[in-house]
Structure formats: C-alpha cells, structure tokens
Amino acid sequence: MPTPYSSKDRPAFGYLTKKELAKCLRSTERSINNYVAQGIIPSIKLGALVRFNWEQVCAALENQEGDK
Numbered sequence: 001m002p003t004p005y006s007s008k009d010r011p012a013f014g015y016l017t018k019k020e021l022a023k024c025l026r027s028t029e030r031s032i033n034n035y036v037a038q039g040i041i042p043s044i045k046l047g048a049l050v051r052f053n054w055e056q057v058c059a060a061l062e063n064q065e066g067d068k
Contacts, residue, residue, distance in 0.1 A: 014053050014054050014055060015044070015051040015052065015053055015054075016051065016052045016053075016054055016057075017050075017051065017052075018032050018033070018050060018052070021052045021054075021057065024054070025057075032052075036050075040060060040061075040064055041056075041057045041060045041061065042056050042057065042060055
C-alpha cells in the first residue's frame with residue numbers, strides 16, 4: 001500500500017538522518033525530536049548518531065492515523 005509521505009527525496013536504502021526524515025515528511029527536525037520523545041516514531045541510536053528506518057516510520061505513522 002503506498003504511503004501518503006513523500007518518497008521523492010528518500011535515499012534508496014532504508015536509513016535516514018533526522019534532517020532527511022524531516023524533509024521527507026515535510027516537517028522540522030524539532031518535530032522529529034518531539035515524535036521520538038513521545039514514542040510516535042521509532043529511531044535507531046548508533047553511538048551519538050540517530051537514524052530512522054523509513055518503512056518503520058511509515059508504519060508507525062499509519063498506526064497513529066488508525067488510532068484516531
């Protein structure tokens with residue numbers, strides 16, 4: 001099922017930086033921080049780096065839409 005989120009700027013591989021994710025979701029990096037802190041979207045921490053799996057983020061956001 002296609003997602004409503006922009007994939008035009010998404011890299012071919014599945015892991016995104018916070019900046020890339022914000023651009024794909026047409027959001028801000030601050031909003032991404034808030035979503036992670038609230039447990040809305042999953043993140044992967046690699047030392048000081050934080051990455052996001054595009055498929056997992058889309059699934060989490062779709063679950064949020066379904067909870068309304």
